[in-house]
Amino acid sequence: MTVNNSEKLEPSVMESAPLMSLKQKSLSKLLKLLLAALTKLTRTRRKKLIKNIGKTILYFANKTRLRAIKNITNAMPELSIKEATNLAFDAYGNCAYGVAESFWLSEVEPDIFCDEDTLRILQSGEGACIATMHLGCYEAVPLAVAKFAKESVTLSNIPRFLADSMDFYSAVNITAINKNSSSAFSELLKKSGSNAYLSLHCDLYANQTDVTFFGQETKAPAGIALLAKMSKKPLLLAYAIYQGDGQVQVFFETLYVNPNLTAQTSSKQETEPTVDQIMSKIYQRFEQIIKQYPNQWYWSYNRWKN
Amino acid sequence: MLIQQSIIHFIEEKSHCPLTDLTDHLLGTIKSFDFMMLILELEQKFNLKLPFEQALSANLKQIDQFISWVERHHDS
Numbered sequence: 470m471t472v473n474n475s476e477k478l479e480p481s482v483m484e485s486a487p488l489m490s491l492k493q494k495s496l497s498k499l500l501k502l503l504l505a506a507l508t509k510l511t512r513t514r515r516k517k518l519i520k521n522i523g524k525t526i527l528y529f530a531n532k533t534r535l536r537a538i539k540n541i542t543n544a545m546p547e548l549s550i551k552e553a554t555n556l557a558f559d560a561y562g563n564c565a566y567g568v569a570e571s572f573w574l575s576e577v578e579p580d581i582f583c584d585e586d587t588l589r590i591l592q593s594g595e596g597a598c599i600a601t602m603h604l605g606c607y608e609a610v611p612l613a614v615a616k617f618a619k620e621s622v623t624l625s626n627i628p629r630f631l632a633d634s635m636d637f638y639s640a641v642n643i644t645a646i647n648k649n650s651s652s653a654f655s656e657l658l659k660k661s662g663s664n665a666y667l668s669l670h671c672d673l674y675a676n677q678t679d680v681t682f683f684g685q686e687t688k689a690p691a692g693i694a695l696l697a698k699m700s701k702k703p704l705l706l707a708y709a710i711y712q713g714d715g716q717v718q719v720f721f722e723t724l725y726v727n728p729n730l731t732a733q734t735s736s737k738q739e740t741e742p743t744v745d746q747i748m749s750k751i752y753q754r755f756e757q758i759i760k761q762y763p764n765q766w767y768w769s770y771n772r773w774k775n
Numbered sequence: 776m777l778i779q780q781s782i783i784h785f786i787e788e789k790s791h792c793p794l795t796d797l798t799d800h801l802l803g804t805i806k807s808f809d810f811m812m813l814i815l816e817l818e819q820k821f822n823l824k825l826p827f828e829q830a831l832s833a834n835l836k837q838i839d840q841f842i843s844w845v846e847r848h849h850d851s
Contacts, residue, residue, distance in 0.1 A: 691808065695815065
């Protein structure tokens with residue numbers, strides 16, 4: 470994994486490292502053993518096993534299970550409690566597998582779908598900002614971008630001690646910036662200015678912009694819209710879903726191209742949407758996509774916390 | 776002066792602190808998200824084009840350094 474570790478030499482990090490090292494080493498080794506065992510299985514058997522583990526975890530995690538069911542019934546009131554419960558288990562199992570696949574991305578070969586204009590943006594080498602979501606295979610979007618682009622960048626939540634010892638992102642040509650790094654923000658800004666393709670998950674809660682999501686007022690992260698506006702790059706939306714046979718499909722759509730880049734709108738300054746408007750459009754589309762693939766979204770997250 | 780006032784007003788509004796020390800670290804005072812909002816707001820308000828990649832360099836960390844940097848772009 471290529472994780473930006475420029476904060477590595479900061480004194481606070483260096484001081485805490487020896488205290489954490491034994492625990493970190495053990496965890497890292499345990500995970501490596503687990504991954505070695507899992508990757509010995511075929512992808513189909515791996516999927517079945519991980520989905521069942523996910524469902525078992527949800528069975529014992531009362532709070533998480535109830536939250537998932539509540540979120541589903543709020544979003545889709547037409548479902549009965551039994552249907553919502555089944556959906557919660559199915560979605561949790563799928564999400565467990567979607568997360569786990571980050572560890573063997575080199576085995577994932579997604580089918581890519583987009584229109585011609587979007588393809589042109591992806592192939593231009595001039596960079597773009599891509600709003601994505603926790604649906605299906607979570608890291609399939611930056612993986613698909615890496616097939617086109619010189620530099621596919623994403624934010625990663627994986628602890629540095631795991632990222633350092635494993636190489637699953639760099640193996641597929643993705644640059645993952647550690648979300649918790651003190652330099653994450655400046656790295657993202659630099660990348661957006663240097664023709665990189667940035668894929669950021671935007672469907673979780675953040676106190677940045679107001680959106681309506683499944684009929685409820687909530688807040689959302691707006692960094693991707695801001696980065697697109699600041700860097701004058703096109704803004705795309707992308708998502709990855711699993712087909713019944715386990716094949717990953719990644720869909721790209723163009724949401725917004727900066728007026729300065731399009732001749733016909735360059736004189737119409739007023740047509741440039743605000744950050745709030747862009748995020749609102751992204752969330753409308755997220756909602757449609759989730760309704761289309763409800764058993765592949767991360768329902769158990771405390772999304773409507775406000 | 777107008778740029779300085781705008782920046783300080785923005786920082787005070789976001790940090791909920793009525794007294795801004797201009798030697799404070801900009802990104803220690805406001806969130807990175809608000810920093811991006813500030814850049815966009817300044818670009819729009821003063822019809823500027825700010826090379827935002829530069830805005831995080833070592834010599835622009837303090838609020839007063841950031842103000843001077845924006846003013847320089849405005850004057851040029």
